[in-house]
Amino acid sequence: MRGYPAIIVITVIVLAAALGPMALAWRYDAIDWQAIHAAPMVRGHLVGTDAVGRDLLARTLVGARVTLAVAVAAAAVAMVIGVAWGAIAGWCGGRIDEAMMRIVDALYALPFMFVVILLMVLFGRSVLLVFLGIGAVEWLTMARVVRGQILSLKTRPFVLAAEAAGARPATIVLRHMLPNLAGIIIAYLLLTIPQVVMVESFLSFLGLGVQEPLTSLGILVKDGADDMDLAPLALLVPGALLVALLLAATSLGDRLRDRLQR
């Protein structure tokens, strides 16, 4: 029963981000010259406007949309790399396994954020690069988990049976083993999402993520922080949404993992 609040929060945020902007009176990039730094409920701006008179709620929801899209895409990239890496290492075993896992260990110890920042600075700031870069960084845990699970499945009778029946290794891993790991993989996918959101917001905060007029929660927090002494809501609204999203995804992922990993 205790997983429900997190599911509800996530559902509400996703629906609001997907449909909310259409239901609002103002577009996220429309400037209302009569309402610069407006208070909530002025001229149809439900939570007020930002420093150039754009509707804060619309901007927050569109920002959440971008953040969510980047997060899901990057987590998917991380999942594909991680599952492939872990499955190959686990299946092959021996020296190959040793070498591949040493690489993972070494990568864990790296200041990866700096490499991502370098990538962003050097190769322009497209949304595509943002999620590819983040995805390429966040696959390590997934690889470790999948490898461990594959190792423990390898000696199970159904895998031996498939082997004895002459199935190719790729078939065994893809058709027989991975479906057994679906739950664990989904749990770690959920846990990857908040990390990706964190990295994306971090980059956007430094001005290295997506670019205007597109926006993301990180950019909104940054803008809000810049004039919070005048309009604290500009910081609080996107900040609260970001924290709610991170908290819900983390606790849901935790619960799933605890339940599936004996």
Next chain:
Amino acid sequence: MTALLWRRLTTALPTLAAVVLLSFVLMHVAPGGPFDGERPLDPATRLALDRAYGLNQPLPVQFGRYLTGLAHGDFGPSLVYRDFTVGQLIAKGLPISLTLGGLALLLACALGLAIGIVAALRPGGPIDRALMLGATLLTALPTFVTGPLLVLVFAIGLGWLPVSGWEAGVPSHLVLPVVALALPTAGAIARLLRAGLGEVMAQDHVRAARARGLKPLRILLRHALRPALLPVASYLGPAAAGLLTGAVVIETVFALPGLGRYFVEGALNRDYPLVLGVVTLYAALIILFNLAADLAYGWLDPRIRG
């Protein structure tokens, strides 16, 4: 233990070299260079500049020269801050970043251990659940949200502490940055310790202690704490890495002249030696910290000393 350390050391140096190589190649492969300003330079000037900094040499030669310099402790000249060498910039920024990160790590450990121990005293009770929810919330609070929020409340609202900036020897400038940086790590440590204590408390030696009639707090501190610290110790390496990267944001939020600021400035301006120097230094620090975490692990768990 020696075997483990040896293994770690043998991977540490190649890892460091790989980081330097990767950053070096990335910086030089990317379009744009340090002297691409608003106005194109006169070709003769451009050539002279490139020659002065060795940028006209083939990449492998440049890399070799960089490594040689590095081995002599020379990080090269800064291309953007023309009056400084990278070594001087690091010498200016590193103490600030290390103070910030070190204090944050101490605070995170103290806070995290306290939360974890108090929560584990009554497993499943209301205090336990409230504290663990709080710890999860802490881990979900990005530093760039807590930083401005703390400023809003304690600097702008209450006026107790300075908003931002840095004056040497004035500790009040460090309070908010350190707290903002420490909170997520504190939450993570609290959760790890609470989970570890939960497992250890179910083990036989704890049951024996309980059967002897020892007080719960004593059992927790004398019998359960040490094995439960193992996951915390292995988290310290990644935690240090997280604090160093978090410091980049914190230094931006609070306008502190630390190493992270130089890194972002350097990257934006293609200051190759500055960026390489900072990345190399950070990689070395993180690797060192992982080694220290391994040592702590060996001290806590006699079975792997070997």
